[in-house]
Amino acid sequence: VSAKMEEELDEIAHDNRDWVQLVRDFYTPFEGSLKSASEVMDRVKLADELTEEICPKCGKPLVVKFGRYGKFLACSGYPECKYTQAFQIKTGVKCPECGSELVEKISKKKRVFYGCSNYPNCQFATNFKPLPQPCPKCSGLLTLYRGKQAK
Numbered sequence: 305v306s307a308k309m310e311e312e313l314d315e316i317a318h319d320n321r322d323w324v325q326l327v328r329d330f331y332t333p334f335e336g337s338l339k340s341a342s343e344v345m346d347r348v349k350l351a352d353e354l355t356e357e358i359c360p361k362c363g364k365p366l367v368v369k370f371g372r373y374g375k376f377l378a379c380s381g382y383p384e385c386k387y388t389q390a391f392q393i394k395t396g397v398k399c400p401e402c403g404s405e406l407v408e409k410i411s412k413k414k415r416v417f418y419g420c421s422n423y424p425n426c427q428f429a430t431n432f433k434p435l436p437q438p439c440p441k442c443s444g445l446l447t448l449y450r451g452k453q454a455k
Contacts, residue, residue, distance in 0.1 A: 397434040
């Protein structure tokens with residue numbers, strides 16, 4: 305199939321064949337195959353991943369679901385309970401302002417940052433990955449900083 309297509313593309317390059325007709329000849333049967341495949345194929349449903357976290361509204365376990373924007377947590381009691389929350393990766397590092405855990409989050413511009421899990425009560429956030437050990441000089445939060453030269 306690809307060798308034949310290659311020859312046909314060469315013919316177009318040498319002005320011996322109309323490219324619009326070639327695309328039409330290819331796409332018409334392809335569109336039919338695609339349509340019949342979508343009718344026959346089963347829809348794949350990803351299994352929900354159970355977590356240890358509990359829904360604050362109804363007390364049922366939260367599950368990890370996959371949406372069009374990535375992972376999120378939802379109540380296993382859906383559709384009766386519609387509670388959802390953003391999926392957060394725990395860092396194991398305490399917030400320097402309130403003592404809650406810092407979590408990895410994704411900004412609206414799809415950049416990773418680290419913020420307090422106690423948000424909005426605590427507004428602490430940093431763009432640098434927090435490290436579990438405290439700063440040796442001041443005992444404050446130690447972060448991983450990669451300068452412009454880092455690879």
